[in-house]
Amino acid sequence: MGIGLLFALTAGLMWGLVFVAPLLLPDYPAVWLTAGRYLAFGLIAVPLALLDRRELSRLSRADWWAACRLSAIGNFLYYLTLSAAIQRAGGPLPTMLIGTLPVVIALCSNHRNAARDGHYRWAQLAPALLLMAAGIACVNQVEQAAVAQADRARYLQGALLACIAVACWTWYPIRNADWLRAHSDRSPRAWATAQGLVTLPMALLAFLGIGLLQAAGVALFPADFALPAGPRPWAYVGLMLAVGLLASWLGTLCWNEASQRLPTALVGQLIVFETLSALAYAQCLRGEWPRPVSVAGVVLLVAGVCWALRLKTVKPVACPVNAG
Template structure:
């Protein structure tokens, strides 16, 4: 059980390191819209996933029924298309630090969703660390709305915070349902499930092409578009393919209540990349928010380490 927990946490850290890149891309490509970023990223994700699955496509597709394809469609919509539309808008309007810290509330939401799972810790024992996480997110809102270094007006920052909460909601539902499907189909590897999700996401991204690129393509020269597609391809490969593979592996090794806590590493890496890009140190409020979030998550993780049967129950689901 302890080896499962250690391996699962290791996979969660790796996923967070790669996923943190998705917060940086909207800042690097600030002159492009969130719709363009989403369409390009997931078109690239779909192409890469199709190439990787091509050698065994027939054998794998033959094991999927209508229920699995429908699940892949709504998981792709929730966890990829909608999530990144909200996230990219939030980063551009409210800033990368504020957005990543709000997404850091995912451990709270996912833990609440998994509180009734067999083998899960009682919610009452998690209330104190979850309260720390909520305090951290509250500080984020104060910081974002009063940020002196912000380049957008108050209304735009507020809209950005709403988009961040929209990203939080869509990814929370995705995380819970994806974990359920991984447990339901243990015969399909977590990596193959991620690639299948990528192919379906790429198909859905085709619907974004016309609204994304029929307008707003002026003002960018050839070097801008080269950089745009290079960043989109890099995010697709490292965040969507590699990062998702690590995450699905973590989801199989950890109980849902602990899987949610692993999102904190995405937050930490996103903050690190964002501060490096902006070439600034975090403000006092940001430091306090980070301390609250990290302390709450580590507290939750320590409670799970003492709860030996949880990982085994999850692995056998």
């Protein structure tokens, strides 16, 4: 439990970086940030694959297809919608909507995975979920006030895109945990590397598709955007490499390690570490201390996680078979 918690915490710290990348590069379209991030992830995974070549050779065609589905939805579609949401609605709103993932994943997996992981009694789980929801509401109240004057249509677009990102990352950890728990003898590191490898052709196809659309006259970039690396090439390349290594590979590796050690409903709640990290990074980027209500919200979030950690899952009672 303790080692799984540390892995989940590290994954949250790494994944929090993806929320500040669109804020650091606001003049780069979300599709260019997504393609750049996963091109870097794929290139980083190539030498890592040499270390795990024996484990990777054990993967079947069905396993590689599962890695493709997980990467397409949990990586590409998730980050495309998230980065677009951040650029349209600012960092706080998408961060707080993503912060609902602990509640959403727990609700989705508590019944679905009861036979495998056991389940939490709803009466015991409810206080933890309420504490986390109250914490998210406190932080959301403060952050929404700061962006109340934003263009409403653009703001609502950001909110909708963030909701799609929530749906993607509700599906991803549940399905990823299914594979890891069904293949407990496999290396979580090799599985993270496999997902990185399949993102490489996806990223290359994304760049090709963007180029074809641009050649066809579809305006995806500002008029003064200098392809391929934009107005700040070194910042773009450096940030994409950092996010690709730390958030994509290392974050996925730590999450896989946590997913093999902890029940899915509990792991889902630990995604709260990603929200806390993203909020902390955003405050550092702003250069200001959080407001008291925000601090209270963080305390409530942490209290909800601590409450959940002390709960024990209950195995379902097997029905006796009638021999007659």
